[in-house]
Amino acid sequence: MNNIKLLFVWTLLLTSSQFYAQHKPDKDKIKSLKIAFITERLALSSKEAQAFWPVYNEYEEKREAMREREHTQIREKIRNSENLSEKEAAELIKHYLRFEEEEEELDKNFLESIGKVIPAKKTLLLLRSEYEFKKQLLKQYRHNKG
Incomplete structure (x- = not known):
């Protein structure tokens, strides 16, 4: 089940970044992708998500x-x-x-x-996830631009 969610998030990220390469970036859509990416990566409980x-x-x-x-x-x-x-x-x-x-x-x-x-391990995972999201977005942007 988690693999399906992860595949969905990556597919959404990659197809959306192709859209951004062709049009002016839409901050709201990038933010939505980032939220989905972080949500998937951190696997927050409903109580954690409410506070996070x-x-x-x-x-x-x-x-x-x-x-x-x-x-x-x-x-x-x-x-x-x-x-x-x-x-x-x-x-x-x-x-x-x-x-x-x-x-x-x-x-x-x-x-x-x-x-x-959230626990310290999830905090570190958040930091890593933010970095990986930016890296993936830039990689896709460069690929589409190149």
Whole structure:
């Protein structure tokens, strides 16, 4: 039964990623694929899932907001760094380091929070599953683009 579910998730992932290569990526569909992938990999009990998803979704929302902020406040300026004065460049580096610290703190708080709702082994499996999902999505994107 688990093999059938896993096959379904992988098929969905691969066929959907082909769709994304042809059209502008739809964040909601990628998010749905990621949820299905994580759900399958972690095999959460209903009690675990009830506690897990609100914590995970809150983390993902905060992380996305941080990425948007980083993109607008830091990455754009780095791309145009040749137009910055030395003082502005030094301030931008300080700002970047503060962002990195905030991101690390967010990750630390998430791991502490999620550790209260799922066992440590499933937390490690979550980290591995997120990595594998990204890797598979990028692999499929490169394959379709290549």
